[in-house]
Amino acid sequence: MLLELNHIYKWVQSGGQKIFLLKDINLKVEEGEFISIMGPSGSGKSTLLNIIGMLDVFNEGEYNFLEDSVHNLKEKHRSNLYKQYIGFVFQAYHLLDELTVYENLEMPLLYKKYSSSERKALVADMLDKFNIVGKQNLFPSQLSGGQQQLVGIARALISNPKLILADEPTGNLNSKQGEEIMEIFKELNKEGVTIIQVTHSEKNAAYASRTINLLDGRQV
Amino acid sequence: MFKNHIKIAWRGLKMDKMFSALNILGLSIGLTIAILLFSFISFEKSFDKQYKSYSDIYRVLVNTTGDAFDKEIMATAPAAVAPALKEELSAVKYAARMLQHSFGETAFIKANNNNFIEKRLFWCDQELFSIFDTKFIKGDPASAITRPNTVVLSKSAAEKYFGTIDPMGKTIKVDDKTELEVTGVFEDFAKNSTIDCNLIASFSSTYFSKEPSWSNSSFETYVQLKDNASKVASENQMQQILDKNVDKQGQWYTLSLQPLSEVHLYSKDYTSTYTSRIGSISEIKNLSFLALLILLIACVNYMNLMTARSQKRAKDVGINKTLGASSKSLVGRFYAETGLLTLIALCIGVVLSIAIIPIFNTITGASIDYKFLMAPSFIIGVCIVWLVTTLVAGSYPAFYLSGFSPSAILKSANRTVSNAVIRKALVVFQFTASVVLIVGVLVVYQQLEFMKNKDLGYKPQNVIAVSTAAIKTYNKKQALANEVKKLSSVIEVGSAQGFPGMDVSGRSLHKNDQDENGKNIQTNVADASVLEVLQLKLLAGKTLPSVKQEGDTLVDVVLNKKAITYLGLTPEEAIGKKVDMQLGDNATIIGVVDDFNFESLHKPIGAYAFHNSRFEGKPYLLVRFNSASVANTMRQLESAYNKVATDSSFDYTFLDKNMEQLYEQDRKTAKVGLLFCLLAIFVACLGLFGLAAFTAEQRKKEIGVRKVLGASVLGITQxxxxxxLKLIAVSIIIAFPVAYIIMQKWLETFAFRISIGWLVFFVAGMCAVIIALITVSFQAIKAATANPIKSLRTE
Structure with a gap:
């Protein structure tokens, strides 16, 4: 088992009232799964994804990731955990504008203090795998949306995470580009990477092996 | 990692060109000023350090006691002091006296059949060269000026007087009287040396070496103590030596030692030093404060502009954190970015400073040269400035921005910016400083104008003082006066010992025998027409008689009102009374003139007397001329002079120009102040511009909504x-009392001063508001005219 959420609640205070963003979420994810989270706007999809990614905190409940109890961990350990095991893919790609494709891919490795030769090898592998060797010296602004998302995925994968979290990865793409990205996710999943994606589209959700539906913060 | 930080920073700079330009511009200005001021301060602090015995050299100070001299401290000592110290004080290794020619007058030199004017001829003891190790190009420092009537020249003086001819063994003639043999040539004294002689003649040539007295305190005296000798012990022994040589009643002073390290910067209030290079520690402190203030404004500016881009930064920080960046590495990254920017600014600053140094030298009167910029101490200093600027300017972005939470980027809502208060405070700080500077500059200018236009009680305009020191006989002087009187453009001519604006002989005025201390009075030997030339107002009696019989022991005195008020008399009562003012028993008051400002307006008017005793000579011809054709008058005067005085050059002073010289320091302050003020305001505007851009970006959506709802461009701009404007108003309210207190303190250094009016504050306030409005409205209009669809679509 990769991770487990038990009775997760998250709320915010507004005018003396608790407004629940998430109510009693229970979720078990095994390694190698491909999960879609669906639901209308404001149903808590992104909040749930952020909690799984340890970027956000919850108010009540238990969260176990591998052997660690996330709810008991200090901020610093938590961030070490996600840095080690989780890769993020964003709707708006969030590439670093000042860096080339090559350098964007290299960035996570720099933070993880890989040696220069290791970095070179890993980045070359990734460029090769996604067929973007010819684009390695271009800046994000010189790429199409689909190509940018490709780089985003490659960057999320480069430090070999156990889990990829994707927040509407095709939201800013046209249908053809979106399909290509989903195909890549499918391939990756086959290779053994666990993927959790948030999506609005039934069609994209269908790529996953399991779908979780949310409404007003509750699982339905 | 570090390489990567720099790479990102560099590309970031290139991407956002306007922000980078604003940032670099602001920092460059701040750093240029810091570099200039830093070099000025190091130059001032480097004075005299080149001398090997720096720490063992002292100047003898004469601390006057009693009220007559107002406890003034003189930088010159009696001629008997140096030999006595050498003889009787075992700690003294060397001692030397320096006397500027005729107590500080211009010397007329004839050399190689040409006439020259020399302002820096000194008569000195030979040991001067041992104390201040002087490099001789020709001749032997140990013996060059031991004999009477010998002189050594600086290298540049030798070139001026003799050109390519070898000056050794040649003769020069001083004031058409004394012949001196050239026995050496020395390397010019460095620009940061207090000793600044061009010609050094042997002290043994002077009358004072034969009968050194303990009373005439006119000789700048330097001693070098032996290694490890104590200053305090030496000073105690000096008192004993004084007691031995001068009886208690004749002691109107005590002696003390001033270390050479303090001579340049801490002697501003000491009188009668001969050096033309006098620094001021308070000036250095004020300038340092101003420079730091401007650098701080520039740093604040940087912080403001950096955080103004926090929207984009928040995203960057978020992405980097999800990619595994720690806060520490982000702090490093922001510091790298600041460091790079300040480094670029520093390079521009260094180049600008080098370009500005000549202008800066003229304004401040310093002489910083380019070689100085290569000195290790300067380079280290600049590195320190760079580091400090980076740390200060980078601190806020580094810690504020790196603290952003990574989830921020996953939320689409605008970050609410909690640090708005700090940013506003930064702008208020900048503008407060600017308004204080504007008020300061206005007040300084008003005071300078006031001094220029104040009725001084006499009219220095169109009066010229021609030096006649080189003309030997009375008849020749008379001939010159007659010649000048004949000129059509000349209105009146008189001869005198000196003129208002220059020191004449100080004596003390006594009410009666019981009045032991008396009052310090300036006494000026003059002839009948001097009152007319200066256009002084006669209150009672008459001017000095035009003819004085040979052997007449009666001394006629014309006093100013201050003097007779001290005596307790009215002008009418005073006429015909005898007066005790060290001019013999027969000094009689024959006239009273109204008070006039014979010193700078920094000082209150003191007692002044014109008299016709024979104690002093009258080396100046004062000429009042018609202002119609100054150039023509000068030509006529010169030719008249050359007809009478064939062996010396024509040297003259305009009285009004000379008065203006007294305010040189004040004008320097005003100029530097104005420069700093303009730059500070400019830099503050850059900050305001940044903040306006930031706010406009932040409120983009709000502006869009308002426009969709029907708000006009004008309404949004307003x-x-x-x-x-609210921020500027707060700055103004803080700035006014601060500026008032500071400027009031400055004005108190003038005995005659303006009072600070409300108009100054009104003008300063309006300046700040108008400048701020222009800066802000640019951004406001841009935001207001933007298409609302664009700003609303981003959601």
């Missing part, structure tokens, strides 16, 4: 500008 709304955005009003917020900033």
């Amino acid at each position: 709304m955005l500008s009003a917020d900033f």
Whole structure:
């Protein structure tokens, strides 16, 4: 088992009232799964994804990731955990504008203090795998949306995470580009990477092996 | 990692060109000023350090006791002091006296059949060269000026007087009287040396070496103590030596030692030093404060502009954190970015400073040269400035921005910016400083104008003082006066010992025998027409008689009102009374003139007397001329002079120009102040511009909504500008009392001063508001005219 959420609640205070963003979420994810989270706007999809990614905190409940109890961990350990095991893919790609494709891919490795030769090898592998060797010296602004998302995925994968979290990865793409990205996710999943994606589209959700539906913060 | 930080920073700079330009511009200005001021301060602090015995050299100070001299401290000592110290004080290794020619007058030199004017001829003891190790190009420092009537020249003086001819063994003639043999040539004294002689003649040539007295305190005296000798012990022994040589009643002073390290910067209030290079520690402190203030304003500016881009930064920080960046590495990254920017600014600053140094030298009167910029101490200093600027300017972005939470980027809502208060405070700080500077500059200018236009009690305009020191006989002087009187453009001619604006002989005025201390009075030997030339107002009696019989022991005195008020008399009562003012028993008051400002307006008017005793000579011809053709008058005067005085050059002073010289320091302050003020305001505007851009970006959506709801461009511009005006108003309210207190303190250094009016504050306030409005409205209009669809679509 990769991770487990038990009775997760998250709320915010507004005018003396608790407004629940998430109510009693229970979720078990095994390694190698491909999960879609669906639901209308404001149903808590992104909040749930952020909690799984340890970027956000919850108010009540238990969260176990591998052997660690996330709810008991200090901020610093938590961030070490996600840095080690989780890769993020964003709707708006969030590439670093000042860096080339090559350098964007290299960035996570720099933070993880890989040696220069290791970095070179890993980045070359990734460029090769996604067929973007010819684009390695271009800046994000010189790429199409689909190509940018490709780089985003490659960057999320480069430090070999156990889990990829994707927040509407095709939201800013046209249908053809979106399909290509989903195909890549499918391939990756086959290779053994666990993927959790948030999506609005039934069609994209269908790529996953399991779908979780949310409404007003509750699982339905 | 570090390489990567720099790479990102560099590309970031290139991407956002306007922000980078604003940032670099602001920092460059701040750093240029810091570099200039830093070099000025190091130059001033480097004075005299080149001398090997620096720490063992002292100047003898004469601390006057009693009220007559107002406890003034003189930098010159009696001629008997140096030999006595050498003889009787075992700690003294060397001692030397320096006397500027005729107590500080111009010397007329004839060399190689040409006439020259020399302002820096000194008569000195030979040991001067041992104390201040002087490099001789020709001749032997140990013996060059031991004999009477010998002189050594600086290298540049030798070139001026003799050109390519070898000056050794040649003769020069001083004031058409004394012949001196050239026995050496020395390397010019460095620009940061207090000793600044061009010609050094042997002290043994002077009358004072034969009968050194303990009373005439006119000789700048330097001693070098032996290694490890104590200053305090030496000073105690000096008192004993004084007691031995001068009886208690004749002691109107005590002696003390001033270390050479203090001579340049801490002697501003000491009188009668001969050096033309006098620094001021308070000036250095004020300038340092101003420079730091401007650098701080520039740093604040940087912080403001950096955080103004926090929207984009928040995203960057978020992405990097999800990619595994720690806060520490982000702090490093922001510091790298600041460091790179300040480094670029520093390079521009260094180049600008080098370009500005000549202008800066003229304004401040310093002589910093380019070689100085290569000195290790300067380079280390600049590195320190760079580091400090980076740390200060980078601190806020580094810690504020790196603290952003990574989830921020996953939320689409605008970050609410909690640090708005700090940013506003930064702008208020900048503008407060600017307004204080504007008020300061206005007040300084008003005071300078006031001094220029003040009725001084006499008219220095169109009066010229021609030096006649080189003309030997009375008849020749008379001939010159007659010649000048004949000129059509000349109105009146008189001869005198000196003129208002220059020191004449100090004596003390006594009410009666019981009045032991008396009052310090300036006494000026003059002839009948001097009152007319200066256009002084006669209150009672008459001017000095035009003819004085040979052997007449009666001394006629014309006093100013201050003097007779001290005596307790009215002008009418005073006429015909005898007066005790060290001019013999027969000094009689024959006239009273109204008070006039014979010193700078920094000082209150003191007692002044014109008299016709024979104690002093009258080396100046004062000429009042018609202002119609100054150039023509000068030509006529010169030719008249050359007809009478064939062996010396024509040297003259305009009285009004000379008065203006007294305010040189004040004008320097005003100029530097104005420069700093303009730059500070400019830099502050850059900050305000940044903040306005930031606010406009932040409120983009709000502006879009308002426009969709029907707000006009004008309405939105007003709304955005009003917020900033509030900040400016706060700055003004803080700045006014601060400026008032500072400027009041400055004005107190003048005995005659303006009072600070409300107009100054009104003008300063309006300046700040108008400048701020122009800066802000640019951004406000841009935001207001933007298409609302664009700003609303981003959601």
